[in-house]
Amino acid sequence: MTTPELTSSITVLSGVGEKRAAAFSRLGIVTLADLLSHYPRAYENRENCKKIIELSHEETVSVRGVVSSSVKTNIIRKNLRVSTVKVSDGTGFLEMVWFNNRFIENRLKKGETYVFYGKVQLTPKKQMHTPIFERPEEQKQLGRIMPIYPLTEGITASILTDCVARALDACRGQIKESLPAALRNAFKLCEINFALENIHFPANEEAYRIARRRLAFEELFLFQTALFSLKKRQNSSHAPRLSADMQPFLNSLPFTPTGAQRRVMDEIGRDVSNSNMMNRLICGDVGSGKTVVAAAAVYMAVKSGFQVAFMAPTEILAAQHYNTLQKLFAPHNITVELLSGSLPARQKRETLARIQDGTTHLVVGTHALLSDDVAFNKLGLAVTDEQHRFGVEQRRLLTDKGENPHVLVMSATPIPRTLALIIYGDLDVSVIDELPPGRQKIDTFAVGESYRKRIYDFLKKEISQGRQAYIVCPLVEESDVTELQSVTAYIKKLEQSGFPAASIGILHGKLKGAEKDAVMSAFKEGRLSLLVATTVIEVGVDVPNATIMLIENAERFGLSQLHQLRGRVGRGSHKSYCILLSQSSQNAAMARLSVMKKESDGFKIAEEDLKQRGPGEFFGTRQHGLPAFRIASLYTDMALLEQTTKAARDFLNQRFPCSDVEKKLITEKIDALFNNHVTIN
Ligand code: ADP
Ligand code: MG
Numbered sequence: 102m103t104t105p106e107l108t109s110s111i112t113v114l115s116g117v118g119e120k121r122a123a124a125f126s127r128l129g130i131v132t133l134a135d136l137l138s139h140y141p142r143a144y145e146n147r148e149n150c151k152k153i154i155e156l157s158h159e160e161t162v163s164v165r166g167v168v169s170s171s172v173k174t175n176i177i178r179k180n181l182r183v184s185t186v187k188v189s190d191g192t193g194f195l196e197m198v199w200f201n202n203r204f205i206e207n208r209l210k211k212g213e214t215y216v217f218y219g220k221v222q223l224t225p226k227k228q229m230h231t232p233i234f235e236r237p238e239e240q241k242q243l244g245r246i247m248p249i250y251p252l253t254e255g256i257t258a259s260i261l262t263d264c265v266a267r268a269l270d271a272c273r274g275q276i277k278e279s280l281p282a283a284l285r286n287a288f289k290l291c292e293i294n295f296a297l298e299n300i301h302f303p304a305n306e307e308a309y310r311i312a313r314r315r316l317a318f319e320e321l322f323l324f325q326t327a328l329f330s331l332k333k334r335q336n337s338s339h340a341p342r343l344s345a346d347m348q349p350f351l352n353s354l355p356f357t358p359t360g361a362q363r364r365v366m367d368e369i370g371r372d373v374s375n376s377n378m379m380n381r382l383i384c385g386d387v388g389s390g391k392t393v394v395a396a397a398a399v400y401m402a403v404k405s406g407f408q409v410a411f412m413a414p415t416e417i418l419a420a421q422h423y424n425t426l427q428k429l430f431a432p433h434n435i436t437v438e439l440l441s442g443s444l445p446a447r448q449k450r451e452t453l454a455r456i457q458d459g460t461t462h463l464v465v466g467t468h469a470l471l472s473d474d475v476a477f478n479k480l481g482l483a484v485t486d487e488q489h490r491f492g493v494e495q496r497r498l499l500t501d502k503g504e505n506p507h508v509l510v511m512s513a514t515p516i517p518r519t520l521a522l523i524i525y526g527d528l529d530v531s532v533i534d535e536l537p538p539g540r541q542k543i544d545t546f547a548v549g550e551s552y553r554k555r556i557y558d559f560l561k562k563e564i565s566q567g568r569q570a571y572i573v574c575p576l577v578e579e580s581d582v583t584e585l586q587s588v589t590a591y592i593k594k595l596e597q598s599g600f601p602a603a604s605i606g607i608l609h610g611k612l613k614g615a616e617k618d619a620v621m622s623a624f625k626e627g628r629l630s631l632l633v634a635t636t637v638i639e640v641g642v643d644v645p646n647a648t649i650m651l652i653e654n655a656e657r658f659g660l661s662q663l664h665q666l667r668g669r670v671g672r673g674s675h676k677s678y679c680i681l682l683s684q685s686s687q688n689a690a691m692a693r694l695s696v697m698k699k700e701s702d703g704f705k706i707a708e709e710d711l712k713q714r715g716p717g718e719f720f721g722t723r724q725h726g727l728p729a730f731r732i733a734s735l736y737t738d739m740a741l742l743e744q745t746t747k748a749a750r751d752f753l754n755q756r757f758p759c760s761d762v763e764k765k766l767i768t769e770k771i772d773a774l775f776n777n778h779v780t781i782n
Contacts, residue, residue: 168211
């Protein structure tokens with residue numbers, strides 16, 4: 102075979118036909134490059150042989166010895182043939198055992214030496230069951246560190262291992278280096294052929310570490326370079342100059358902004374009053390008052406003659422922002438509209454027309470705003486709330502509706518800086534690190550099932566004093582497989598415990614927009630005292646009279662999510678409580694929840710959450726535009742991340758001498774990355 106290109110289909114490998122290629126494609130493997138970047142998920146160290154005398158019960162090891170008997174086969178019953186052979190290595194004897202294997206007799210020769218690999222039994226007999234074996238001089242699978250791959254139906258471990266080995270053989274030494282030499286030298290990164298060879302078949306542990314570091318570095322480096330270059334491009338884009346004074350707006354507020362709010366407003370003011378495009382993230386804990394800061398920016402944009410799009414992740418939240426903003430802007434002659442997915446066709450048409458002709462200054466909505474039929478007259482600012490639910494790509498869809506509008510992003514998930522750097526590498530970050538005055542600490546308890554009656558009594562007492570409560574359950578419908586509380590079944594339980602049916606509202610993701618709104622307004626207006634909900638209430642809902650947040654199956658939630666939920670109470674003048682009810686009696690679960698009792702700072706909780714669960718879990722699955730890294734881990738590669746951040750900055754600032762070819766390779770890789778990795782939900 103002539104040297105194949107990495108872009109060649111895997112069918113160039115012998116033994117890979119149409120059918121097998123189809124199975125491979127289920128693993129996302131189409132080309133040789135895909136195959137070589139299908140990295141092992143783990144390894145099995147078959148390097149060292151042990152002496153028979155040293156073996157322990159149930160360990161999986163390699164043993165090198167001489168076959169000292171011929172293969173004996175006993176037919177125990179109709180479907181059970183047991184073949185055995187004795188092996189000696191000078192320190193003792195070990196019996197090798199296979200079941201229903203007709204080929205053993207022909208493959209093992211008495212008097213010859215083999216390496217066997219398998220699990221050892223010391224009792225009742227000293228045996229190794231169904232070992233694999235090879236002659237020492239032709240070892241392929243033994244005597245080395247073997248990769249363990251993610252598999253799929255039709256692709257067994259040995260098929261995959263074989264194909265990777267053949268692909269590596271075919272390309273050996275020919276794979277083109279993808280990182281500039283100067284960069285590799287500066288960061289001591291090994292060459293690509295070595296890296297690929299040793300990530301699949303490490304020569305030893307040291308070689309594996311060197312290979313892995315290079316590949317993880319490359320992955321993080323490319324992603325960060327992509328984001329930073331996006332940021333650079335945006336920052337140099339010509340954007341509308343929003344020079345209106347925000348003071349009249351500040352004067353009309355029912356409260357004085359906190360120092361942190363003022364600081365962030367000033368940062369925004371500076372951004373938008375020159376003609377470079379703003380790309381700013383406002384990061385602040387729940388209740389830190391992000392909305393009014395964004396509103397100040399909206400005010401500047403509208404008073405400078407531009408329209409604003411304000412995007413929220415849920416209908417409930419969009420509706421709430423709409424109400425808040427409408428009130429804030431009532432004294433200022435700013436027209437606000439809600440573009441909801443549930444608008445009747447005619448009304449929607451009219452709304453769209455008013456957006457298009459510029460009559461509407463501010464449009465609040467869900468991702469319905471991204472739809473093709475939404476056209477602006479003069480979009481100058483795009484605000485998105487709870488951005489971690491949208492991806493980089495969606496942010497772009499929104500800004501494409503204007504000519505380089507400024508971008509403001511609000512995140513209520515206090516993200517540790519290291520992670521913000523990755524996810525929001527294309528944004529400048531402002532932190533609101535101060536809560537408005539007068540906020541009380543929310544008393545938090547983590548308890549078990551035995552407290553249920555006491556909790557219900559407490560709820561009744563608060564309700565009788567005019568307060569309201571949230572109860573959060575993880576699921577909507579009753580499920581046979583888990584014992585999670587389901588909302589509907591839960592209601593019955595509440596009624597049986599003496600809560601009047603008429604006072605209970607239900608809110609979950611399967612309700613239609615209008616139904617949700619109806620329930621939410623009833624709760625807001627105090628017509629309902631209990632709101633049983635799934636995590637749809639997690640984001641931003643504001644009912645100051647609600648004082649209790651009871652979370653069922655709290656052990657199921659991440660700490661950051663619990664913190665978000667807890668932030669739904671303590672928004673008014675009344676003392677508030679958060680009760681974490683755990684059905685798990687495990688100490689670990691309770692210990693985790695107890696973090697919530699002492700910690701009220703969202704950033705610290707996020708830090709802790711990340712430590713405990715890692716970033717994948719932290720953000721939920723794929724909701725967030727986080728890249729699906731193949732080898733790098735945002736959890737364990739934090740140190741590497743610091744280096745790649747520097748490398749990406751230096752590379753973009755041309756601190757590494759690079760040939761045009763080297764530059765082009767990086768650009769191509771970045772394009773591929775953005776097409777493949779930045780998810781749109
Ligand atoms: P979040 O940052 O969680 O989005 P909001 O913007 O919803 O917080 O603000 C939470 C509540 O605090 C709102 O009711 C808002 O009116 C109020 N608020 C915001 N800033 C201040 C302030 N400086 N002083 C008093 N109340 C404030
Ligand atoms: Mg908010």
